Every structure is written in C-alpha cells, then in structure tokens.
Amino acid sequence: xxxxxxxxxxxxxxxxxxxxxxxxxxxxxxxxxxxxxxxxxxxxxxxxxxxxxxxxxxxxxxxxxxxxxxxxxxxxxxxxxxxxxxxxxxxxxxxxxxxxxxxxxxxxxxxxxxxxxxxxxxxxxxxxxxxxxxxxxxxxxxxxxxxxxxxxxxxxxxxxxxxxxxxxxxxxxxxxxxxxxxxxxxxxxxxxxxxxxxxxxxxxxxxxxxxxxxxxxxxxxxxxxxxxxxxxxxxxxxxxxxxxxxxxxxxxxxxxxxxxxxxxxxxxxxxxxxxxxxxxxxxxxxxxxxxxxxxxxxxxxxxxxxxxxxxxxxxxxxxxxxxxxxxxxxxxxxxxxxxxxxxxxxxxxxxxxxxxxxxxxxxxxxxxxxxxxxxxxxxxxxxxxxxxxxxxxxxxxxxxxxxxxxxxxxx
Ligand SMILES: NC(=O)C1=CN([C@@H]2O[C@H](COP(=O)(O)OP(=O)(O)OC[C@H]3O[C@@H](n4cnc5c(N)ncnc54)[C@H](OP(=O)(O)O)[C@@H]3O)[C@@H](O)[C@H]2O)C=CC1
Ligand SMILES: CC(=O)N[C@@H](CCC(=O)OP(=O)(O)O)C(=O)O
Numbered sequence: 369x370x371x372x373x374x375x376x377x378x379x380x381x382x383x384x385x386x387x388x389x390x391x392x393x394x395x396x397x398x399x400x401x402x403x404x405x406x407x408x409x410x411x412x413x414x415x416x417x418x419x420x421x422x423x424x425x426x427x428x429x430x431x432x433x434x435x436x437x438x439x440x441x442x443x444x445x446x447x448x449x450x451x452x453x454x455x456x457x458x459x460x461x462x463x464x465x466x467x468x469x470x471x472x473x474x475x476x477x478x479x480x481x482x483x484x485x486x487x488x489x490x491x492x493x494x495x496x497x498x499x500x501x502x503x504x505x506x507x508x509x510x511x512x513x514x515x516x517x518x519x520x521x522x523x524x525x526x527x528x529x530x531x532x533x534x535x536x537x538x539x540x541x542x543x544x545x546x547x548x549x550x551x552x553x554x555x556x557x558x559x560x561x562x563x564x565x566x567x568x569x570x571x572x573x574x575x576x577x578x579x580x581x582x583x584x585x586x587x588x589x590x591x592x593x594x595x596x597x598x599x600x601x602x603x604x605x606x607x608x609x610x611x612x613x614x615x616x617x618x619x620x621x622x623x624x625x626x627x628x629x630x631x632x633x634x635x636x637x638x639x640x641x642x643x644x645x646x647x648x649x650x651x652x653x654x655x656x657x658x659x660x661x662x663x664x665x666x667x668x669x670x671x672x673x674x675x676x677x678x679x680x681x682x683x684x685x686x687x688x689x690x691x692x693x694x695x696x697x698x699x700x701x702x703x704x705x706x707x708x709x710x711x712x713x714x715x716x717x718x719x720x721x722x723x724x725x726x727x728x729x730x731x732x733x734x735x736x737x738x739x740x741x742x743x744x745x746x747x748x749x750x751x752x753x754x755x756x757x758x759x760x761x762x763x764x765x766x767x768x769x770x771x772x773x774x775x776x777x778x779x
Contacts, residue, residue, distance in 0.1 A: 435764060436463035440503040440526075442495055442518070445472055445480045447619050448509035448531050451753035453477070453488055459757070459771030461764070466503060468495045470510075501525035505760055508532060509753070511618075516552035519577060523559075527576045527763055529756050535560035535579035536647050546643045563759040564651065565768070566703050567593055572762045580759060583751030584610050584644045584666060587677040589651050590706060590726045591743030594699040595692065596655045601681040601739065603652040603660035610677040611667040613717070616747045625668065635668040642666050673748055674717030679741040689732040692739055696730060704769050705750065705758065715744045722746060722777040724754035 439456060443449045444467035456462045467477055469492040477492065478485040493499065500506050500522045508515040508530045515530040522528060537543040538558070540551030551557070561575035562568055564586065572578060581589070588608055595601045614625040623629060624637070645664045652660040689711065700706040707727045709715055714729035729742040745751050754772055761768045 435461055435504070435766075437461050437504045437764070438464045438466070438502070440466045440468060440500050440506040441509060442468040442500070442506065442514070443470075443509035443511075443531075444477065444492065445469055445619075446509055447615050447748055448752045448756075449507075450477075450481050450484070451748045452507055452509060452756065453484065455749070455753055455757050455771050455774075457487065461766050461770060465490060466493060466499075467491075468493050468500070470495055470514075497521040505529060505764070507753075507756060507760075512547055513549055516550070516556070519556055519560075520553060523556075523577050527578070527760075529563075529578045529580060529760055529763075530560070531580045531752050531756055533582055533643060533647070535577065536562055536581065537650060539646075539650075542646045542650075546641075546646050562651070563755065564589055565755060565758045565762060566590065566700070566706060567651075569762055572759050573765075575763065578756075578759050578763060580752065580756045582644045582647055583612065583616055583675055583745070583747040584642075584664070584677065585647045585651070586751050586755060587675045587726060587743045587745045588644075588648050588664070588679065590745075591677055591679050591728055591730075591741040592652065592681070593655065594695045595681060595683075595739060595741070596652055597699075598695055599656075600684055600687055600692070600695070602684060603649075603656055603662055605682045606652075606662050607680040608648070608662055608664040608677060609667075609680070610664065610675060611669045612747055613669060613671040613674045615673055616675070616751070617668075630668065630670045633670060637666055637668060639665055671717070673721060673746050675745050675747045675751055676715075676717055677743045679739075679743070681739045681741065683732065683737050683739055686734075686737060687732060687739070688734065689730075692730055692732050696728065700728070705754075705772070714742045717744050717746070718776070718778055720744055720746050720750070720776055722749060723774045724750045724758060724772040725776065726750050 439462055441449050441452050453465060456465055467490045472480060472492045473494040475492050477488045477490055503526055505527045506522060508518060508528065510532055512532050512534055515532050516534040519528050519530060534552050535556060540554055540557060543551040560577045560579040561571045563572050563578045563580050565572060596603055614630055617625045642664060648662055648664055649660045696708050700708060705724045705726060707725055709727065709729040715727035720727050723746060726743060726745045730739060732739050757771055758768060761770050
C-alpha cells in the first residue's frame with residue numbers, strides 16, 4: 369500500500385493537488401511527536417490515494433481503480449528488452465515486471481547485464497502463454513517470427529505490444545516478400561494497430577494488439593507526415609537516406625557489426641531491399657490515399673545508438689520555407705516527443721540520446737523547390753522501447769509521457 373501511495377504521488381507531484389498534499393505531508397512529518405507524525409502521514413496519504421483514484425477513474429473513463437500494472441517482457445535479455453526495463457523501472461504505474469527468456473530460464477537479469485545488479489532482481493522465466501496472460505501488458509521484444517506465433521496464443525486475455533515487424537504490414541504477401549518468412553494470420557494483421565503514436569493515437573487507445581513501428585520508419589514517417597498529409601509532396605519522388613548505430617541490429621554479434629568491421633568504417637546495406645521500405649510505403653500511401661514507392665537506403669555508422677534520416681522531397685508547388693515551418697509547427701506544437709529546430713539549425717543524434725524524442729530540422733531550397741528534412745531518434749527509445757511504452761501509456765489511459773520524462777544524455 370505504502371509503495372502505491374508513493375508511486376501515485378510521484379505521478380501527480382507536478383499537479384496542484386499533488387503539490388498541496390506534499391506540503392501538507394511534509395509539514396506534518398516535521399511534527400515533534402513521532403506517534404502523531406505517523407498517524408498524520410497515513411491519514412494524508414489515504415486522502416491522497418482516494419483523490420488520485422478519483423482522478424484516475426476520470427482518466428480511465430471506465431471507472432476502474434487506479435492501475436498498478438503487472439508487465440511481462442519476452443526477449444528481456446535483448447537490447448530492446450533491457451531498454452524496456454530501464455524505462456519501466458521508474459514508471460509510476462508499473463508495479464511488477466516479469467522477464468521471460470527462450471534460452472536463459474532460471475538465470476537472473478544481472479547475469480546477462482551486471483549493470484542492473486541490485487536494481488533488477490527478477491529471474492528469467494520460461495515463455496509460458498498461460499503465465500503471460502496473467503499480466504496486464506506483454507511486450508514482445510523478440511526477433512521476427514516469434515510474435516506472429518505467440519500473439520494469437522495470449523491476445524485474448526492481455527494486451528500485446530510487439531516490437532518486431534511481424535504485425536506491422538497489413539499484407540501478409542508483402543511481409544513474406546520482404547521478410548522472407550511466413551506471415552502472421554490475416555486476422556492478427558487486421559486486428560493489429562500500427563503504433564506511430566503521434567499519428568494514430570485514437571486507434572492505439574482502443575487496441576489490444578499494438579504493432580510498434582520499426583526504428584527507421586519512425587524517424588522517416590515523423591519527418592515526412594506533415595508534408596505528405598498536406599499534399600505538398602508526392603512520396604514517389606522522395607529519396608530517404610538513413611543512418612543507424614549498431615544497436616539497431618540487436619545484441620547478438622554479427623560479421624557486419626562487430627568492432628573490427630565497424631570501427632573507422634561507414635557502410636551502406638540492403639540497397640533497394642530493406643524490409644522497412646514497405647512499412648514506410650504503407651503509411652505514406654495511407655496518408656496520400658495513393659500508391660507510394662520510395663527510395664530508402666540504410667547505412668550503418670560506428671556509433672552505438674542513434675538514427676538520422678535525411679529526406680529529400682520535391683515540393684508539389686512553390687512552398688516557402690515559412691509555409692513549411694508553419695505546417696510542422698501546427699502538426700507538432702502539442703506533441704510531447706517531437707521537437708522542431710529553428711530555421712538553419714539541424715538536430716544530431718546525441719541531442720536525443722537515451723530519450724523518446726524525435727528532433728526534426730527542415731529547410732526549403734527555393735532554387736530547386738525541394739525540401740530537406742532531417743529527423744533524429746534514439747533507435748532503442750523512440751525507435752523501439754520508448755515508443756512501445758508511449759503506446760502502452762495511451763492504451764491504458766496513463767499520462768502519455770509517464771516513464772519517459774528523460775533529459776538526453778549529453779555529451
Ligand atoms: N534494436 C533496435 O534498435 C530495434 C529493434 N526492433 C525490433 O525489436 C525486436 C528486439 O530487438 P533487439 O532487442 O534489438 O534484439 P536482440 O537480438 O538484442 O534481442 C532479441 C531477444 O529475443 C530473444 N529471442 C531470440 N530468439 C527467440 C525465440 N525463438 N523465441 C523467443 N525469444 C527469442 C532473445 O532472448 P532469449 O534468448 O533470452 O530468449 C534475444 O535476447 C526485434 O524484432 C527487432 O527487430 C525494433 C526497433 C528497433
Ligand atoms: C542497424 C540495423 O541492423 N538495423 C535493423 C533495424 C532494426 C529494426 O527496427 O528491426 P525490425 O523492423 O525488425 O523491428 C535493420 O536494418 O534490420
């Protein structure tokens with residue numbers, strides 16, 4: 369009970385009520401008489417829970433009690449998994465995290481990641497659908513092919529947030545062409561909601577199967593959405609040039625990403641054949657209400673985290689830089705995690721390091737009538753685990769920024 373009280377308080381500390389209760393409480397605890405102090409503290413705390421629950425019930429609309437979540441993470445030993453743990457550790461509505469593994473059952477998280485010793489003491493469980501269903505939300509931070517299987521077995525009784533690409537493409541045949549593996553059942557693909565939160569919030573709110581976007585598509589689509597939706601560009605003429613740090617490839621070693629291959633090097637890969645191409649095209653054509661075929665070229669750079677997507681978009685008519693700036697201001701002025709740079713300045717990946725921000729710089733070259741959009745994210749946060757938690761917050765009616773209010777790690 370006490371823990372819940374303080375979790376509640378942490379959530380509402382910055383509200384008027386929360387501040388008032390804190391003053392009351394702190395005043396009370398300075399009372400001389402210890403006995404009175406304890407009684408006073410609990411009385412105030414109980415008032416707080418009652419008030420907090422009333423507020424939460426209003427927020428939830430369905431009159432449930434204040435939710436303290438039991439979370440399951442499958443694939444917890446991967447980079448997405450450990451990032452989920454880092455971010456959920458301080459989430460005010462998360463009470464318990466259970467970690468699941470297909471190969472490390474019985475081991476502790478600290479055996480995989482010593483840096484969480486004394487912070488995360490959960491032991492890794494074997495992946496068991498019945499047990500998974502006893503949690504309020506299940507994050508699948510697993511390779512392609514796993515959630516296509518597992519989601520159908522658990523989605524009846526819990527909410528699934530899938531970080532893999534299995535449920536993003538509505539067309540199974542397109543998935544099979546680009547991923548080279550069997551697609552999930554069409555019924556799952558129909559039900560899954562694509563969780564580009566800023567552009568799909570309403571659908572995210574009411575789904576029980578959330579398909580979290582890929583890292584490149586997140587940076588690209590947030591960068592292109594305002595111009596595409598305003599009909600200012602034809603996505604078929606857009607060139608997308610994206611660079612990623614090596615954690616985008618996951619924790620397991622590969623001949624492409626190990627140190628000797630990446631150090632002092634800069635690589636292009638999967639030219640005209642990256643699996644994110646159809647995902648980007650799917651969303652752009654939804655916005656354009658017309659087919660979209662883009663050129664998307666990914667690159668690997670010797671850095672741990674970060675994605676920079678630079679998009680070159682011919683404008684359909686003579687738009688000034690001011691027109692475009694206004695378009696982006698209108699689109700993102702009230703979005704907590706999308707920040708726009710002032711004219712003439714452009715974001716770099718360090719400026720979003722470890723956070724759920726997507727920072728965007730944009731300019732129009734009136735000489736060529738072409739817009740250049742620069743969009744940066746941390747591939748493991750806004751590109752994966754952070755956006756997954758942002759979607760969880762929307763799905764459960766929590767403050768959308770809960771657990772994600774972090775200042776970038778700089779330098
Ligand atoms: N890294 C990134 O920047 C991004 C990654 N993604 C996607 O998120 C997912 C996780 O990525 P990431 O954490 O980087 O990958 P990792 O390779 O680091 O981790 C994946 C984890 O999945 C588990 N796993 C492997 N095989 C199976 C299996 N057959 N059944 C169940 N679990 C299995 C492993 O844990 P164990 O052996 O303990 O089961 C492994 O630690 C992937 O689909 C990835 O494409 C999406 C956006 C960005
Ligand atoms: C650097 C690097 O290898 N990045 C990965 C993208 C990770 C990702 O987002 O994968 P999913 O779409 O499967 O979730 C890649 O290019 O495949």
